[in-house]
Amino acid sequence: MSQSLTKETEGVAATSATQSLGATLRALRRAKQLSVAEVSARLKYSVRQLEALEAEQWELLPTGVPLRGLVKNYGRLLEADVDSLIVMLEREVGIPGVQPIVLPSAALSSSDMAMQSDLGQRSSWGWLVVIVVLLIVAGFYAIERGWVPDSWLIFDWLKSLKQ
Numbered sequence: 001m002s003q004s005l006t007k008e009t010e011g012v013a014a015t016s017a018t019q020s021l022g023a024t025l026r027a028l029r030r031a032k033q034l035s036v037a038e039v040s041a042r043l044k045y046s047v048r049q050l051e052a053l054e055a056e057q058w059e060l061l062p063t064g065v066p067l068r069g070l071v072k073n074y075g076r077l078l079e080a081d082v083d084s085l086i087v088m089l090e091r092e093v094g095i096p097g098v099q100p101i102v103l104p105s106a107a108l109s110s111s112d113m114a115m116q117s118d119l120g121q122r123s124s125w126g127w128l129v130v131i132v133v134l135l136i137v138a139g140f141y142a143i144e145r146g147w148v149p150d151s152w153l154i155f156d157w158l159k160s161l162k163q
Contacts, residue, residue, distance in 0.1 A: 021071070021088040022056040028078040029054075043073050050074070058093055067093070 019027070029039060036054075040047045052060040053070065061067055071089050075082040142148050143161050153159045 020056060021085065021092055022054045024080075024085070024088065025071075025074055025078070026054040028080050032078055034078075039074070039077060042077055045070060045073075056092065063093075 029036070036047050036050050039045075040050055043050075049061060049070065052058075053074070061070070068086060068089065071085050072082050075085040139148075140161065143153070143158060146162060148162070150159065150162070153162065
């Protein structure tokens with residue numbers, strides 16, 4: 001049985017280049033001897049959605065990223081080449097590939113870059129000032145509570161704070 005399944009899967013892979021996405025998914029599902037209900041139970045997509053995908057009724061399916069996710073999950077379950085299925089989907093539906101938007105550093109003017117560097121320097125100085133103020137307050141509190149030995153207090157006015 002495994003040899004016949006392998007031959008059938010190879011046949012599906014060979015014809016998938018000429019078939020549409022829905023026909024390819026249907027053929028792969030049948031090669032794995034899975035029903036639409038079994039696939040629905042495993043993937044947690046409705047039978048109606050899977051049937052619409054195999055029938056290529058795009059108007060009944062979500063668009064964009066959710067549709068890509070459906071095809072990817074279906075392809076993984078069927079142990080198919082997911083990238084090829086996504087290419088087929090994009091060819092049939094016209095979904096552009098998800099591309100991050102990257103701005104080249106040359107697109108920033110010199111004033112924008114100077115403002116970004118100033119902002120970074122200002123915020124680090126701000127934190128430094130806050131830390132120093134907190135340390136000073138903690139030091140005076142420790143002196144007032146008597147936690148600091150007299151030998152550490154080199155100024156007379158600090159000794160007067162301790163009393």
